[in-house]
Amino acid sequence: MRHVLRTVPTRAPSALLLVLPLLAATSALVATRSIRAQVAISDADLERASEGRVIALGNVSSGRVTTIPLEMYVARVVAGEAEPAAPEASQQALAIAIRTFATANGRRHARDGFDLCDGTHCQVPRNATAATRQAAFATAGHVLAFEGAVADVYYSANCGGQTETATEVWPRASYPYLRSVPDDVHEDEPSWTLERTLTQIQQALERANVTGRLTGVEIASRNDSGRVSRIRLVGLQPELMAGDAFRAALGTTSIRSTAFTLDRLGDVVRFTGRGYGHGIGMCVVGAGRRARRGESADSILTTYYPGVRITPIAMLTGSR
Numbered sequence: 001m002r003h004v005l006r007t008v009p010t011r012a013p014s015a016l017l018l019v020l021p022l023l024a025a026t027s028a029l030v031a032t033r034s035i036r037a038q039v040a041i042s043d044a045d046l047e048r049a050s051e052g053r054v055i056a057l058g059n060v061s062s063g064r065v066t067t068i069p070l071e072m073y074v075a076r077v078v079a080g081e082a083e084p085a086a087p088e089a090s091q092q093a094l095a096i097a098i099r100t101f102a103t104a105n106g107r108r109h110a111r112d113g114f115d116l117c118d119g120t121h122c123q124v125p126r127n128a129t130a131a132t133r134q135a136a137f138a139t140a141g142h143v144l145a146f147e148g149a150v151a152d153v154y155y156s157a158n159c160g161g162q163t164e165t166a167t168e169v170w171p172r173a174s175y176p177y178l179r180s181v182p183d184d185v186h187e188d189e190p191s192w193t194l195e196r197t198l199t200q201i202q203q204a205l206e207r208a209n210v211t212g213r214l215t216g217v218e219i220a221s222r223n224d225s226g227r228v229s230r231i232r233l234v235g236l237q238p239e240l241m242a243g244d245a246f247r248a249a250l251g252t253t254s255i256r257s258t259a260f261t262l263d264r265l266g267d268v269v270r271f272t273g274r275g276y277g278h279g280i281g282m283c284v285v286g287a288g289r290r291a292r293r294g295e296s297a298d299s300i301l302t303t304y305y306p307g308v309r310i311t312p313i314a315m316l317t318g319s320r
C-alpha cells in the first residue's frame, strides 16, 4: 500500500481550476507556462492547484506541525533544493520529483503525527520565490509513475558524470528506474580534493567501532558506477568498510561523494573525487545544465529515471 496525501474539502472550483485539465498532457506544460509567464503565482493559486491535497509538515527541531497545501509545499522545497537561478525546465523537473517523493512517502512520519519532516531526512523547504511558485504551478498535480503506481524517486546534488544504482546504497530500493545512467554534462567541472592524515582518519573512524592502528587506506572494490563500494583500512579491525559508511564517518561534506581516487603522500591521504551526494536519481546540477542546453522537464526526468511517465496523481492506483 503506498498512498497518498490526505485531502481536505476544497472550496468551489475557480475559473483557474477549469484551466487545470489542460495540464494533464505533459506537452501542455510548456503552453500553460507561457500563458501564465507574466502573471505572478499567488498562495491562493497554489492552494487551488493543490485540489485539497495537503502536507502535514513536522519541524525537526520543535516538532511543531504545519499543514500546508501540497503545491505550496512543492514551491517551497524547490526553493530549498534547486540550484540558485536554475533554468525553468529544471525547476519544473525538480518540482515533479519533489511532488513524487512527497506522494510516495506521505506516511513516512505517520508515527510522529505528521507526513514529512522539514529536514534532510525528507525534503528541505525554504521561502518560495516567483520562479519556484511558477514551477510548482506549471506542473501541479503531476508525479512520476511506473507501471501505474507512484514511483519511489530520489535525487542528488551532483552525480559527477554517472548516477548511482539505488541498491548500491539502499538494498531494498530495487527499481528499474533507479539504475546508474551516464550524465554527459559534467566534463568541464573541476574535481574536488581533500587531504587527511592517517591519524585524522583514524580519529574520524573511532565511532565506527574499529580497533588497531591505521597504516594505510586503499580502495578494495568499486561498483558498476565507478564509486567506491568497499575501502580497506590497513591495520584496523574490521579491515573492510562500505564506501558510503566511510564517507559518513569522515563527514559527507568533506568526502563529497564516493566517486573518488586515493593518493598517499607520506602520512597524508589525498582524496580526489567528482560530484556531491549519493548520486541516486535525478542530478540537480545536471538537470540545470540539460535545461540550459534546451532539454524539457520531461526529457530531463526520463533521462534520470528511465521508464517513468509523468502522470496526474488522480490517475494513480489507490489515489483520491
Ligand SMILES: [Zn+2]
Residues within 6 Å of the ligand: 108, 109, 116, 117, 118, 119, 121, 122, 123
Ligand atoms: Zn523526515
Ligand SMILES: [Zn+2]
Residues within 6 Å of the ligand: 158, 159, 160, 161, 162, 183, 186, 283, 285, 286, 287
Ligand atoms: Zn549529473
